[in-house]
Amino acid sequence: MSGRTEGGAWAKASHIMLALFLRDIRLSIRAGGGALTGVIFFLAVIATIPFGVGPDLKLLARIGPAILWIAALLACLLGLDRLFQADREDGSLDLLVLGNDRHMLALTVLTKCLAHWAGSVLPLVVAAPLLGLFMNMEPAGIGATALTLLVGTPAITFIGAAGAAVAVALPRGGLLISVLVLPLTIPVLIFGVSASYGAVADPDPFLHPFLILTALTLFLAVLGPVAAALALRHGTD
Amino acid sequence: MRLIAENLGGERGGETVFSGIEFALGDGQALVVTGANGAGKSTLLRIIAGLLPVAAGRVRFEGGGEDFPSAASACHYLGHLDAMKSALTVKENLCFWRDFSGAGSRGVEEALETVGLGGIGHLPFGYLSTGQRRRAAIAKLLVSHRPLWLLDEPTAGLDKASEERFGGLMRKHLDGGGIVVAATHLPLGLEGARELVMGMVG
Numbered sequence: 001m002s003g004r005t006e007g008g009a010w011a012k013a014s015h016i017m018l019a020l021f022l023r024d025i026r027l028s029i030r031a032g033g034g035a036l037t038g039v040i041f042f043l044a045v046i047a048t049i050p051f052g053v054g055p056d057l058k059l060l061a062r063i064g065p066a067i068l069w070i071a072a073l074l075a076c077l078l079g080l081d082r083l084f085q086a087d088r089e090d091g092s093l094d095l096l097v098l099g100n101d102r103h104m105l106a107l108t109v110l111t112k113c114l115a116h117w118a119g120s121v122l123p124l125v126v127a128a129p130l131l132g133l134f135m136n137m138e139p140a141g142i143g144a145t146a147l148t149l150l151v152g153t154p155a156i157t158f159i160g161a162a163g164a165a166v167a168v169a170l171p172r173g174g175l176l177i178s179v180l181v182l183p184l185t186i187p188v189l190i191f192g193v194s195a196s197y198g199a200v201a202d203p204d205p206f207l208h209p210f211l212i213l214t215a216l217t218l219f220l221a222v223l224g225p226v227a228a229a230l231a232l233r234h235g236t237d
Numbered sequence: 238m239r240l241i242a243e244n245l246g247g248e249r250g251g252e253t254v255f256s257g258i259e260f261a262l263g264d265g266q267a268l269v270v271t272g273a274n275g276a277g278k279s280t281l282l283r284i285i286a287g288l289l290p291v292a293a294g295r296v297r298f299e300g301g302g303e304d305f306p307s308a309a310s311a312c313h314y315l316g317h318l319d320a321m322k323s324a325l326t327v328k329e330n331l332c333f334w335r336d337f338s339g340a341g342s343r344g345v346e347e348a349l350e351t352v353g354l355g356g357i358g359h360l361p362f363g364y365l366s367t368g369q370r371r372r373a374a375i376a377k378l379l380v381s382h383r384p385l386w387l388l389d390e391p392t393a394g395l396d397k398a399s400e401e402r403f404g405g406l407m408r409k410h411l412d413g414g415g416i417v418v419a420a421t422h423l424p425l426g427l428e429g430a431r432e433l434v435m436g437m438v439g
Binding site: 015016019020023026027030089090091092094095096097098099100101102236 | 283286287288289306307309310312314316317318319320321322323324325329332333334336337338339
């Protein structure tokens with residue numbers, strides 16, 4: 001069909017990606033989807049910290065943002081191994097890769113990342129303010145931590161997608177993904193935590209680390225899916 | 238449209254599985270690939286689809302125009318796996334593949350009727366029997382249009398009546414100017430299809 005306009009192609013691609021997004025969201029909330037695994041893990045870590053550290057309220061408040069971030073980071077890594085593996089096991093991945101000639105595979109990967117984030121990581125961000133109370137954090141600190149988690153956790157999913165794509169053919173790839181991905185997520189953790197502290201500790205700035213965190217997420221939103229698409233393209237067998 | 242393989246060779250894990258495969262298929266032509274287990278039937282189909290790299294020679298797809306520039310974009314690939322999610326209903330699965338691959342000549346309900354699964358679209362895919370799953374996967378070929386069908390053991394698990402019904406679907410696809418490449422052990426009921434026997438050269 002000739003005369004297909006740029007706008008038409010864009011509308012078509014967004015329609016396709018919306019269908020994929022909704023399918024993955026639906027899968028994550030149905031039985032066996034594992035959307036709650038991350039949240040439960042997050043909850044378990046934060047709830048045990050006060051028992052381990054002891055009833056020193058000042059200390060808990062001081063380490064609160066860092067603990068929330070570390071727990072969130074680890075919880076994010078938990079469900080990543082299923083990102084492409086579930087599709088590979090039932091043959092869907094072949095068809096998703098075949099779609100590459102019609103719409104970029106990187107776009108498909110980006111959509112899957114966003115669905116994964118919305119399905120399994122967003123609940124964790126929503127639970128963070130409540131868990132902040134466990135850590136005796138003040139309202140400003142809780143708000144700042146939740147905001148930095150909202151902005152920063154997509155970056156972890158995007159890096160994780162590249163790791164998940166590399167390890168897609170391995171039956172127990174979860175550990176390998178964590179090992180591959182963890183070093184790359186350290187910058188996200190550093191800027192996320194320093195922005196959270198910036199909101200409560202006076203001389204430290206909030207805006208600068210927060211903007212760098214945002215930039216990291218945007219940068220990885222491009223790099224992660226492109227790298228993952230490349231790995232998936234060459235990993236089919 | 239034409240699908241042409243020239244001196245095609247394939248390998249799996251660094252070892253040559255087949256070499257020197259030649260064929261050219263035009264509109265309305267079918268190729269039935271037969272051969273012993275391990276002769277490289279599945280590998281051949283995956284190479285045509287572009288899921289595996291070509292080891293030697295080349296595959297060309299011509300005349301697809303703007304909509305189907307390559308074999309990968311022009312093909313329906315039906316592999317051993319059904320590419321359906323067991324947690325979703327049959328209808329949800331088919332609706333997703335219709336949206337993802339672009340709408341075809343039949344709607345989801347109509348496609349299910351065609352493969353004899355009318356009235357069970359609301360069931361989760363995981364509840365279906367092996368033959369029903371295969372039929373649902375075949376319905377996937379109908380909900381969006383692709384001129385080239387690459388079928389890997391398409392009738393595995395189907396009963397006699399479903400086999401015949403699927404034969405009819407393939408003939409209809411061919412009559413409409415489509416191309417079929419099928420790897421199989423079982424007769425598919427395609428009269429006038431060309432046959433490629435793998436594993437004869439080495």
